[in-house]
Amino acid sequence: MRAFILLALLLATPALAQPDPELVRRGEALVNGIAACGNCHTPKGPQGDLPGMGLAGGLVIEEPGLFRAVASNITPDRETGIGAWTDAQIIVAIREGRRPDGRLLGPPMPFQFYRDLGDAEAHAIVAYLRSVPAVRNPVAASSFSMPLPPAYGPPVESVTPRLATAEERGAYLAGPVGHCMDCHSPMGANGQRDLSRAGQGGPPITGPLGPVVPPDITSVGLRGWSDVEIARAIREGVSRDGRRLVPPMAFANYARIPEGEMRDLIAYLRALPASR
Numbered sequence: 001m002r003a004f005i006l007l008a009l010l011l012a013t014p015a016l017a018q019p020d021p022e023l024v025r026r027g028e029a030l031v032n033g034i035a036a037c038g039n040c041h042t043p044k045g046p047q048g049d050l051p052g053m054g055l056a057g058g059l060v061i062e063e064p065g066l067f068r069a070v071a072s073n074i075t076p077d078r079e080t081g082i083g084a085w086t087d088a089q090i091i092v093a094i095r096e097g098r099r100p101d102g103r104l105l106g107p108p109m110p111f112q113f114y115r116d117l118g119d120a121e122a123h124a125i126v127a128y129l130r131s132v133p134a135v136r137n138p139v140a141a142s143s144f145s146m147p148l149p150p151a152y153g154p155p156v157e158s159v160t161p162r163l164a165t166a167e168e169r170g171a172y173l174a175g176p177v178g179h180c181m182d183c184h185s186p187m188g189a190n191g192q193r194d195l196s197r198a199g200q201g202g203p204p205i206t207g208p209l210g211p212v213v214p215p216d217i218t219s220v221g222l223r224g225w226s227d228v229e230i231a232r233a234i235r236e237g238v239s240r241d242g243r244r245l246v247p248p249m250a251f252a253n254y255a256r257i258p259e260g261e262m263r264d265l266i267a268y269l270r271a272l273p274a275s276r
């Protein structure tokens, strides 16, 4: 009997439960692929990602007059990362921009988009985050020039994205999963992206090589481009005329976008209406 109770306890303890390898694999493909979490969360030096510091935070993202954000440590370190958070708490932080202690996160963490991240993808991402090496790396607090709202919206209960058509799948990839429409859309009056004009180009952003303007990638911006040229821009960072595109767009991550998803993404971009 005692052995039975012990076994039941072991099975009920989440920390001892075996992670589902398929879920971790899917999460890895998302985090290091189209979601590109490390583009912000992995600190960088002149040679790119600092070795041994995957997702350990500390990268400073500054937009003068708006914020000086410091990306969080999202490795499983219990003190300086998110190792002590439950799965549900991590998903709330990603989708609702709120930490377990109630403090809101600020930009540029793209929670406007992650709000609509499906349950399946959210759980896969969390499973992968739990599997990466814990890195002890205390990170300074972000500071924001504008007041943060009391909340970004009502609690998110459960999300099941509509993925019936290529355009719907592409919209899901370009928005909630890959936040392409974050950089590439104009700002609205409320400080969030104006998604009625999704893809029509965003205000300049500061990359490691200086300010750069995210161009129009709607049916108008990409008029005359072949699918191969669009895929090459996204995966390899080479524009239609052969010019090398500069960061912070995460080309190295996007190189991993599989063929089928790239087709859906392109179908969506090609269907985006021009500016009104």
Ligand code: HEC
Pocket: 031, 035, 036, 037, 038, 039, 040, 041, 061, 069, 070, 071, 072, 073, 074, 081, 082, 090, 093, 094, 099, 104, 105, 106, 107, 108, 109, 110, 125, 141, 142
């Ligand atoms: C464009 C940059 C950017 C991207 C992309 C991004 N994040 Fe963040 N994230 C941030 C910043 C900056 C913060 C800290 C915000 C603050 O201090 O208020 C943050 C905070 C977080 C937090 C809260 C952790 C804590 O201790 O406060 C979690 C969890 C998180 N991000 C997970 C993710 C995941 C998972 C992804 C990919 C699916 C991701 N982020 C993509 C910039 C980004």
Ligand code: HEC
Pocket: 034, 174, 178, 179, 180, 181, 182, 183, 184, 205, 212, 213, 214, 215, 217, 230, 233, 234, 239, 240, 244, 245, 246, 247, 248, 249, 250, 254, 265
């Ligand atoms: C962090 C901001 C950011 C994100 C996220 C981002 N982009 Fe970009 N993108 C840019 C910038 C800036 C440029 C222009 C770079 C340059 O001019 O060197 C660009 C260029 C492009 C181009 C080439 C357009 C042209 O006229 O040369 C395409 C296509 C594109 N992005 C598609 C995407 C897609 C699809 C995604 C999501 C998978 C995405 N972008 C995510 C910032 C971003």
